[in-house]
Amino acid sequence: MSLTLDTYRLLGRSGLRVSPLALGTATFGTDWGWGAEKDEARKLFDTYVERGGNFVDTAPTYTNGSSERLLGEFARDHRDSLVLATKYTTLRRPGDPNSGGPHRKNLFASVEDSLRQLNTDYLDLLYLHVWDFTTPVEEILRGLDDLVRGGKVLYVAMSNVPAWEVARMQAIADLRGWSPLVALQIEYNLLKRDGERDLIPMARAMGLGVTPYSPLAGGLLTGKYSRADLTAANAGPGTRKSFNAGLGMVTERSLAVAEVVTEVAAELDRTPAQVGLAWTLRNPDVTAPIIGARTPAQLEDNLGALEVGFTASQLARLEEVSAIDLGYPHAGLAGAHLRTVTRGDLRIEARR
Numbered sequence: 001m002s003l004t005l006d007t008y009r010l011l012g013r014s015g016l017r018v019s020p021l022a023l024g025t026a027t028f029g030t031d032w033g034w035g036a037e038k039d040e041a042r043k044l045f046d047t048y049v050e051r052g053g054n055f056v057d058t059a060p061t062y063t064n065g066s067s068e069r070l071l072g073e074f075a076r077d078h079r080d081s082l083v084l085a086t087k088y089t090t091l092r093r094p095g096d097p098n099s100g101g102p103h104r105k106n107l108f109a110s111v112e113d114s115l116r117q118l119n120t121d122y123l124d125l126l127y128l129h130v131w132d133f134t135t136p137v138e139e140i141l142r143g144l145d146d147l148v149r150g151g152k153v154l155y156v157a158m159s160n161v162p163a164w165e166v167a168r169m170q171a172i173a174d175l176r177g178w179s180p181l182v183a184l185q186i187e188y189n190l191l192k193r194d195g196e197r198d199l200i201p202m203a204r205a206m207g208l209g210v211t212p213y214s215p216l217a218g219g220l221l222t223g224k225y226s227r228a229d230l231t232a233a234n235a236g237p238g239t240r241k242s243f244n245a246g247l248g249m250v251t252e253r254s255l256a257v258a259e260v261v262t263e264v265a266a267e268l269d270r271t272p273a274q275v276g277l278a279w280t281l282r283n284p285d286v287t288a289p290i291i292g293a294r295t296p297a298q299l300e301d302n303l304g305a306l307e308v309g310f311t312a313s314q315l316a317r318l319e320e321v322s323a324i325d326l327g328y329p330h331a332g333l334a335g336a337h338l339r340t341v342t343r344g345d346l347r348i349e350a351r352r
Helices: 038-050 062-074 076-081 104-118 137-149 163-176 199-206 240-246 252-268 272-281 296-307 312-322 330-334 336-343
Strands: 022-024 055-057 083-088 123-128 153-159 181-185
Touching: 022 038, 038 062, 038 296, 062 076, 062 104, 083 104, 104 123, 104 137, 123 137, 123 181, 137 153, 137 163, 163 181, 163 199, 181 199, 252 272, 252 312, 272 296, 272 312, 330 336
Parallel strands: 022 055, 055 083, 083 123, 123 153, 153 181
Antiparallel strands: none
């Protein structure tokens, strides 16, 4: 496999062309204690765009708003050639119950805030960021459709939402002639393959392009972690390592997966980060993983994933060490017994 940032892909069942790697901007600004200062963030943006990248991802509350503001400044001279994606639902003002959530009031207010911070008249792609089980799906879909009809948003999408809710919304949008969902942003990487149970198959069936965030599991797949990092105390306060340890991400299993990634990287003369990203990229249901580099060197390293290819043996080792239990009914449906009782010895090729 060998790709470039200007080898564009269609996003879901839309005609929108996006790069195979999206630039995540949660690292733009140091408000969270780690990230890139303005000049470094500018270098990240310029490098990505100069290499042909056009798909940039942000959110109104990333780095307390610095992400959108910096991106708006950097994108000023490139606006029409970029696909800017942002989100809504995370709480914008602590203590104000209507400044968060997926309901209509927050939807419209959040979009207006993003338009101001990004210094633009329209958003190319708007994700519902976090599901909260409080707002009727019809209210959400109608609000999103109104924004599309008004020209403030071009395409709409979902993130961190149960598969059955997304499928229901897509069906309702189709039946009522409302703007369809075109993308699904989920956490997906070699350490977090839960999306393979329902979310990714649902996205395939319902016409949504998958745009995984945290494709390197917050840095755990970069080869920089050891068993000394199993506790937050050993990672040091105020660092990404302590953040990951505090979330319970640094485990014996994650370190075991990272070890195989490092082994494969050595065999390919690549970096572990490139191997982790390339594994996600090769999934035909994935449109564009979102990379979140903090330095220009990290970004250059990440972009090298576009050139990585695997042997069958290497893929098998990565799949085996990172495998998850598909659970009921998926494990049974994929097993030999149920295949035998439904197909016998017939050979039937399923269409993707």
